[in-house]
Amino acid sequence: MNIRTQISMVFHLDKCIGCHTCSIACKNLWTDRKGAEYMWWNNVETKPGTGYPTKWEEQSEYKGGWEIKGDILKPKMRGRWNRLLNIFSSPPMPTIDDYYEPWTYRYEDLFNAPEGDDQPTARPISLITGEPINIEAGPNWDDDLSGSTIYARNDPNLESLTDLEREQLNELERLVFFYIPRMCNHCLNPACVATCPSGAIYKRGEDGIVLIDQKKCRGWRMCVSGCPYKKSYYNWNTGKSEKCILCFPRLETGQVPACMHSCVGRIRYLGVMLYDADKIEDSAKVSDDKLVDTQLDTILDPFDEKVITAAKAQGIYDEVIIAAQNSPTYKFVKQWKVALPLHPEFRTLPMLFYVPPLSPIIAKMESGKFDVVNADSTAQTDHLQLFHSLADSRVPIKYLASLFSAGDTSKIDHIYKKLIAVRLYMRSITVGDVTQDDLKKAFETGNTNAEEAVMIYRLTSLPSIDERFVIPPMYREEAIESFGDVYDHKSGIGFGFMQKAERRL
């Protein structure tokens, strides 16, 4: 056992209202700079939709993530020789047009325009060339555009559906969408690290945060293609790549990352997990249907005496182990098993997990009465119809499976049944119209019980900020001690980066 610690996240998609507050918090803090205007380390996508950059999930084009060749796990961008031989121009790299060209407006025209018959306007100009441009794409350009023929219908995840199912998804009554906020997953088996020829990208041993060393990055851009989530970005001004840093300066001072702190829907959870680093490669090597299970296997039980002893022996501090025990992410992911990684088939073992959304079911209003289409005739009462019709959920379960479980619908099915049992149980308490029989059945199919249901309910609906974010102590002072003088550091500011971050010659 080679125990390491990893900061992990859970996003509860039922709670996301798609307000983009998270993206703005991140933008204001980190990417409001020349060359980074187009970057959204955190972005919120409408699904079904093509996302940002457009069709990022299409790995046949972008070659992100890993694949198994025989018995070998290789970056989809191929092996080492191939990378170096293609270093002069790497074809699978997305360009600015796959994101959008950043722009501003010529505001001064509003003041300086000579008097005339027409209103002066502020023309959009490109932030790269300074020339006027026609805006054809922008941040969250496809926001809420469910059913759109350009965006929603080109979602790569729809490939898992039959033609009929796809058609149905486009019927006006069935139009549906949900939001999926995305950021760097700080993966256990990061493909960006593996594809960086300079070795500039690394995982911090103590907390698993994936960072790009700006002084070592030589701008070969392989990580941009290599990351299957397209969460490594090329700064066109500095000529270096950048990515989400999980607000490590905030975490080190005990603060919550900006996107999570500002989240209006309070959908975000952060906590530390213990995992077995020796298992990483093997768990990324199994067939698609086993990927989620093997990933969960690498995560260790922080209450297990054996794990605790081994962790201590490896120098993991007691406070960190306690933080792992209190981690909300451990509960969602491993204990209750209601959260799944996004696209596990990319094989990077992402450490950001999603609770899939309980989408509305298909229903219609007829003569003033709300009717669930295809309702289970044995379900007597309305609430059972509402809660039980899993097959009738408006987002086809296959679609969610394509997002969160490499196509395995049973995983989504289990989560749904459990979450529905939680809702029924809470309804039995607050409304009191659920029979004991129905409740028993719900608990059985949902593989849960009253105690767990209450815990899930509490952490979903009522958590305090300290319950949502359990930040382990990061022992920054020891880090400083190991690379320099603490007193020197105290009198300095910032990241110890003295030169201007820009291209020089």
Next chain:
Amino acid sequence: MTNSFLFIAFPYLSVTIAVIFTVYRFTTDRYSYSSYSSQFLENKELFWGSVPWHYGIIIILLLHIFALIIPGAYRWLLAGSRIELFESIGLGLAFLSFVGLIILAVRRLSDSKVTAVSYATDWLLLFLFLFQVGSGIYIALTYRWGSLWYLNTIVPWIWSLFSFTPDSSYVVVLPMIVKLHILNAFFLIAIIPFTRLVHIISAPIPYLWRPYQIARWYK
């Protein structure tokens, strides 16, 4: 006097400048040690320019150096009718890199986004390389079997420089265009540390054997 400056002092000077400032930039500003890539702004033309350019020029450069370091093996390679094959391959590679360069130059001029991020040194390098490859092709076509007389003129001259017994008489008799080719080459060496050419040194060869995953610990 001019000759001894151009073919003795200047080569020494340019190599000295290159070494000192390359080391200086490496130690004081390693952040900048790369070639600024504009592939993110324009992808398609770059492929047709950059790939032929790099493959052409790297092989030709290696052949120049190969003749310099192991002249014996090089002479064997050229023996008999093999020289015709050798020269045609060389010429083919030269054309390849020349075409690549022209595509790169056109791209830099015509794509407004790429123009916007171009530095003066980018234009300078394009110009110098166009001249260098162009003059090389011209020499190959007009002064036959350059690969052979290179061995008897420039190679011993450079060796004389290496061994600190400089003797410019090997090269002063060469035609003007060859002299310009030589001087431009040493000028290019001198400006390595002041341009994006430093990326030659940061070629990521260790990638071939390092493990895929990297973790950094502060303990």
